[in-house]
Amino acid sequence: MPLEARELAISVTDLTKHYGERAAVSHANFDVPMGTVCGFVGPNGSGKTTTMRMLLGLISPSGGNGKVLGEPISDPAKYLDRVGAMIEGPAFYPSLSGAENLKVLATLGGHSLDQVQVLLDRVGLGDRAKSKYKTYSLGMKQRLGIAAALLPNPQLLILDEPTNGLDPAGIQEIRDLLRSLANEGTTVFVSSHLLAEIEMISDSLVMLRQGEVIFAGKTQDLLLQQQPTILARSEDPKDLPRLIQIAREAGHEGSIIGSVAHILGPREWASTLNKLAFDSGITLAQLSPVLPSLEETFFEMTGAGE
Amino acid sequence: MIRVFFAEWRKLRRPVLFFGTMFAVVGFTALITSLLFLMIDSTRGNGREGQIINRLTLELPHGLSVGFSSASGFLGLIALCIFASQTAQEYTHGTLRNLLVRQPRRLTLLAGKFLSMCLFALISVILSAIVSVVFAFALSGKAKVVTTAWSTSAARSGLMHTFVNVLISVIAFGTIGMILGLLLRSPITAISIGVAWLLVVENILAATVKHSAQWMPGSMATTVATGGDINASYSHALWVLSAYLAVGVLIAGFFFRRRDVTN
Numbered sequence: 001m002p003l004e005a006r007e008l009a010i011s012v013t014d015l016t017k018h019y020g021e022r023a024a025v026s027h028a029n030f031d032v033p034m035g036t037v038c039g040f041v042g043p044n045g046s047g048k049t050t051t052m053r054m055l056l057g058l059i060s061p062s063g064g065n066g067k068v069l070g071e072p073i074s075d076p077a078k079y080l081d082r083v084g085a086m087i088e089g090p091a092f093y094p095s096l097s098g099a100e101n102l103k104v105l106a107t108l109g110g111h112s113l114d115q116v117q118v119l120l121d122r123v124g125l126g127d128r129a130k131s132k133y134k135t136y137s138l139g140m141k142q143r144l145g146i147a148a149a150l151l152p153n154p155q156l157l158i159l160d161e162p163t164n165g166l167d168p169a170g171i172q173e174i175r176d177l178l179r180s181l182a183n184e185g186t187t188v189f190v191s192s193h194l195l196a197e198i199e200m201i202s203d204s205l206v207m208l209r210q211g212e213v214i215f216a217g218k219t220q221d222l223l224l225q226q227q228p229t230i231l232a233r234s235e236d237p238k239d240l241p242r243l244i245q246i247a248r249e250a251g252h253e254g255s256i257i258g259s260v261a262h263i264l265g266p267r268e269w270a271s272t273l274n275k276l277a278f279d280s281g282i283t284l285a286q287l288s289p290v291l292p293s294l295e296e297t298f299f300e301m302t303g304a305g306e
Numbered sequence: 307m308i309r310v311f312f313a314e315w316r317k318l319r320r321p322v323l324f325f326g327t328m329f330a331v332v333g334f335t336a337l338i339t340s341l342l343f344l345m346i347d348s349t350r351g352n353g354r355e356g357q358i359i360n361r362l363t364l365e366l367p368h369g370l371s372v373g374f375s376s377a378s379g380f381l382g383l384i385a386l387c388i389f390a391s392q393t394a395q396e397y398t399h400g401t402l403r404n405l406l407v408r409q410p411r412r413l414t415l416l417a418g419k420f421l422s423m424c425l426f427a428l429i430s431v432i433l434s435a436i437v438s439v440v441f442a443f444a445l446s447g448k449a450k451v452v453t454t455a456w457s458t459s460a461a462r463s464g465l466m467h468t469f470v471n472v473l474i475s476v477i478a479f480g481t482i483g484m485i486l487g488l489l490l491r492s493p494i495t496a497i498s499i500g501v502a503w504l505l506v507v508e509n510i511l512a513a514t515v516k517h518s519a520q521w522m523p524g525s526m527a528t529t530v531a532t533g534g535d536i537n538a539s540y541s542h543a544l545w546v547l548s549a550y551l552a553v554g555v556l557i558a559g560f561f562f563r564r565r566d567v568t569n
Contacts, residue, residue: 053403053566057406058407058566058568076410077410080410085407087407091399091403092404093395093399095322096317100320107312108309109309109408109409
């Protein structure tokens, strides 16, 4: 059932941006429901950052329209005070400290200066608040960018590659932070190359390829659309070719990778495969239906791995 | 706009920039005023561009502000550099997008930044005036300049007029810097072109093309600071300067408002 406009944090219709003859974004249509985490994925140059810039009023669309928090993107002043954003990496004044940089932005946005230290503590920069920005590592700069995005206590958070430069522990912290923000009611629209992270935290997904939206919807729906695989391991590895043969005769393609047979087929066909294998005298040691990961789906849909 | 003003002020008041600039203002004003009095008998001149400013001139009521108005060109160059770098660095650091996400009304953002930089310029002009007056009184004895007329209301009025004129001139130089910063989007390019034009191109044109000086923006800004000079009258200079600035502000404002922010 379609959501009503007031239930949507972002809604774009035929959003288009041309640079000369080249379409950076072409007739994009997608919605992001309120209070969810929405992953925004696509290969480099697919139009993610351009789309985010249009949502933030930094560039004007060539066509189409959109709404953010119920307000048209043609009038960003109406909604930007409720939006936190970090676009194309963090950008701050090198000779100011992290805290002073945030104070500049807090003053500009009319936010409480008391928030600054709280947010620096929240992103793990509390003890480096007075260090100059130019002395920060890439990961620290990224954290400061996220703190800046959180300054307005936003209803909608738009983050472009927020985990760039972070170590695994930092990535997990940001993942937990985004999830907790979503639990508190903040809508998070986040682009990332780390598809495993996106898969873990996102409720919905918008996938771009060459400026066009090729999927927009729930993450689970996307994965369920993909051909699931049944992984089978026999007690005797010599039986695997025969198992593949049995699957093919039943209309299911398969291959052997290592000591495991990968057979394309729905979850419910696993029991049939088990029975067919048993009837042929093959004892299975493991039988597990799996969905392809978001990463596998991404490569298949975008052709990015080719 | 008030939030933009204070946000910009946070950047302008950082110690290296603020005290560094004010130290330069104090030093240069002190130097200009000292040369004016200590080289009063020099045949090579003691004023701007080798002018000879004698005792009789300095002993007049407006003699108190001659050192101050002579420093205006340097104050203008400082303003040009500060306004240009503070504007263009938003592009080179990529911080403009941060500002526009918080203040999407672009002309309001620009106006707030401009006013904040005007405050910076005002402080530098006040400081220069104080230093100039202090040095004038301190060195008048050594230069054998009688200062009786400096204590009259005419002297105070003259100083106030010079202060306003120097402030207008300095803000005009700053505005030129801001326009260049907005159009060129690089502090180094904006400052280089601005300084090269004011110090080199205008002087070459003035020396080679008759009457060209009275139509040059830098020359007219300097004329405004001195209240009129041999190049042009005060009112002519003010009109020409205003026309240049109005056109520049319109063009820069138009591009700033309409241009996509892609870095």
